Amino acid sequence: IIRLTNTKPPVNFNKLDRLSEETAPLLPWRPPTLCPGCAHRASLYAIKAASQRVARDYGKHTEPIYPGDIGCYTLGYLPPLEAVDTTICMGASIGIANGLAHVVKAPIVAHLGDSTFFHAGIPPLINAVYNKANITVAILDNSATAMTGFQPHPGTGYVATGEETTPVKAEDIAKACGVKFVEVIDPFDLKKATDTVERAIRFDGPSVIVFRRLCAIMEQREKRKRGExxxxxxxxxxxxxxxxxxxxxxxxxxxxxxxxxxxxxxxxxxxxxxxxxxxxxxxx
Ligand code: SF4
Ligand code: SF4
Known part of the structure; x- marks a missing residue:
């Protein structure tokens, strides 16, 4: 595009490529992981703890199912969290959960981020309500599209130019879709979060939990700006x-x-x- 439009790139990509080649061998080898202080770690911990608690009531061989989605939280697939069973495309967490709910008897907790929910999670949530899928949907709302570079989305309250606008709340959308169990929780309160997920799974019908906590990277930036x-x-x-x-x-x-x-x-x-x-x- 840059060549076709004869424009100057905002950064020197050749220099960046050279720098990353030079620095890559200096870094320690490790699998990708969520950032320190990432709220998704707490949310996924609560989802797993509650799901395993409920699964025991289904019989000792029942395993909970965690259909996942596309975002930083996909890293929850790796140990020690291991809280992602499927990742197909944006919004597929709820879509897959819908299908499974009609053929599998187990706690099913789909999870996806706020940006992904607004992008592709609403039609499958309507499907869950309409077709009475007994699933729990966890919306991991960190007010960010963090993995791809913090682009604004309908929940952030600002548009691509930085201009402010009216934010859309995931819980309002869930209620408007007809979900009868909708709760907003702070994932850093692990006990309350786990108890809420348990109640949501035990609810008869689709349930939605919004785990709300600012992305750790953004929180650190905000703190630095405030001098905290x-x-x-x-x-x-x-x-x-x-x-x-x-x-x-x-x-x-x-x-x-x-x-x-x-x-x-x-x-x-x-x-x-x-x-x-x-x-x-x-x-x-
Ligand atoms: S307080 Fe949070 S960021 Fe610090 S070590 Fe514990 S889990 Fe990690
Ligand atoms: S006692 Fe266990 S959980 Fe607590 S800080 Fe030590 S290693 Fe971590």
Whole structure:
């Protein structure tokens, strides 16, 4: 396009390519992961904990099903979260859940981001209501289209030029589609979030939960603009059980690392979200 229109690119892509080639070998090898402090980590933890709780009532061989979608939260496919069973295209989380609900008896929790919901999640949600699909839809609302570069979407309240506009609320859309169970929760309150997901799964009919928390990258940017400091968490080594690793195994936050046999928090990465403290059985 740049060649055809004879325009100057806004950045020097050749220079960027050279820089990434030079720096790539310096980086440690690791699988892709959600950012430290990402609200999706908390949401997916709550979805799994609640679904497994309900699945036990269906019989000991019943596994919950988590149809996933396209966005940062697709990374929840990887260990330790393992909360994504299918990823096909935008909006397919609810579409797949609809089909499964008519042939499988198990807790089915579809999840997708706010941007994806506005883009492609509304028609399958109407389908769920109309065809009485017993599914739960979790809308992971971080007010961002984070994975592709923070483009505005109907929930952000501003358009591509930066001009303000009226934001659309996912919960209003869900109610307008005829969903009878719609709740908005803060994913960082893990207990409340898990209990709410459990109630949503047990609800007879389609249910929608909006997990609302600003994207961690945006939150850090906003804090810097306001001149606010991030207060990182730390692990009290006198209380921590070195054989436990629950925080690592349950959440996989990249700020929690092992060093010389100890579990510690890298203060340069920690955003102070506090969810690791909520899962620690030793109150460390
Ligand atoms: S969950 Fe608590 S006790 Fe277990 S490793 Fe993490 S900080 Fe230590
Ligand atoms: S508080 Fe815990 S979970 Fe949150 S960013 Fe820091 S180390 Fe990670």
């Amino acid at each position: 400091k991030t207060v990182p968490y730390y692990i009290d080594q006198d209380k921590c059980n070195v054989k436990c690793d629950a925080c690592i195994k349950l959440l996989g936050c990249p700020a929690i690392i092992k060093e010389n046999g100890k579990t510690i928090i890298d203060s340069s990465l920690c955003t102070g979200c506090g969810i690791c403290a909520q899962v620690c059985p030793y109150n460390a």
